[in-house]
Amino acid sequence: xxxxxLRIGTRGSALALAQAHExxxxxxxxxxxxxxxFEIVVIKTSGDRIQDRPLSEVGGKGLFTKEIExxxxxxxxxxxxxxxxxxxxxxxxxxxxxxxxxREDVRDAFLSPKAKTLTDLPQGAVxxxxxxxxxxxxxxxxxxxDVVMYRGNLQTRLRKxxxxxxxxxxxxxxxxxxxxxxxxxxSLLEADEFLPAVGQGAICIESRTDDDATRTMLAAxxxxxxxxxxxxxxxxxxxxxxxxRTPIGGLATLRDGMxxxxxxxxxxxxxxxxxxxxxGAPASAVxxxxxxxxxxxxxxxxxxxxxx
Numbered sequence: 003x004x005x006x007x008l009r010i011g012t013r014g015s016a017l018a019l020a021q022a023h024e025x026x027x028x029x030x031x032x033x034x035x036x037x038x039x040f041e042i043v044v045i046k047t048s049g050d051r052i053q054d055r056p057l058s059e060v061g062g063k064g065l066f067t068k069e070i071e072x073x074x075x076x077x078x079x080x081x082x083x084x085x086x087x088x089x090x091x092x093x094x095x096x097x098x099x100x101x102x103x104x105r106e107d108v109r110d111a112f113l114s115p116k117a118k119t120l121t122d123l124p125q126g127a128v129x130x131x132x133x134x135x136x137x138x139x140x141x142x143x144x145x146x147x148d149v150v151m152y153r154g155n156l157q158t159r160l161r162k163x164x165x166x167x168x169x170x171x172x173x174x175x176x177x178x179x180x181x182x183x184x185x186x187x188x189s190l191l192e193a194d195e196f197l198p199a200v201g202q203g204a205i206c207i208e209s210r211t212d213d214d215a216t217r218t219m220l221a222a223x224x225x226x227x228x229x230x231x232x233x234x235x236x237x238x239x240x241x242x243x244x245x246x247r248t249p250i251g252g253l254a255t256l257r258d259g260m261x262x263x264x265x266x267x268x269x270x271x272x273x274x275x276x277x278x279x280x281x282g283a284p285a286s287a288v289x290x291x292x293x294x295x296x297x298x299x300x301x302x303x304x305x306x307x308x309x310x
């Protein structure tokens with residue numbers, strides 16, 4: 003099918019590599035190709051290099067995609083594999099999200115050697131999280147808990163937890179499952195009560211808009227249901243100008259032939275939150291997401307984010 007290996011760009015963390023390997027393996031199966039038909043290219047991003055500050059202070063979620071997208075535009079790689087929740091809502095000109103793999107568990111996982119659930123943590127416990135959404139939602143449920151910044155890849159965070167640096171942490175269940183670390187999960191936070199990040203649990207694949215050959219290859223592993231759900235979630239996020247500086251959660255589900263969406267926006271200290279929901283035909287996913295975002299914008303009022 004091709005003379006040169008298809009170059010798959012990815013970050014170098016264990017989770018990012020697992021996602022790149024899953025993409026490669028699905029392509030191998032779909033097109034009956036061997037490993038030699040692919041090359042996995044590791045690219046270090048700004049988000050990987052900066053570990054001592056919250057992402058909200060140094061540029062937001064685009065820090066995990068910038069260098070990879072530059073390699074894609076330069077032709078050094080043919081496609082890029084990302085965690086969908088890391089993707090900005092606006093992509094560079096000439097790039098597109100070409101495929102989504104079937105979505106994993108969307109829930110947040112609670113990990114702690116000291117309590118079975120977030121509710122069970124003792125008063126004044128210390129919870130580590132680098133996510134503004136998780137921080138705000140923890141504070142909303144448990145204002146007495148001390149939430150501290152907690153950067154690093156998944157293994158680093160597990161090590162810090164084991165060493166007692168914090169009493170508990172929250173991580174995406176999907177990432178733990180993809181690395182075979184389900185046993186680390188103490189309990190799961192149900193999405194009805196603790197809305198996940200937009201795109202959580204979904205792997206997306208980015209390619210050049212003018213690369214028809216790669217798009218054709220990726221069509222064989224694309225999951226339309228995941229795309230419909232992400233279309234709604236990303237449209238919602240775009241209306242709210244969502245970034246790592248904004249505590250936002252959103253989840254679209256498909257049920258009985260209909261798309262159902264719930265979204266939340268919070269102040270960083272968890273003292274105020276607004277929730278919305280909507281549903282409709284899957285073909286209207288983008289419109290459902292936009293409507294939910296506009297509803298929350300109206301509820302928040304002009305000074306909501308300025309207060310922090």
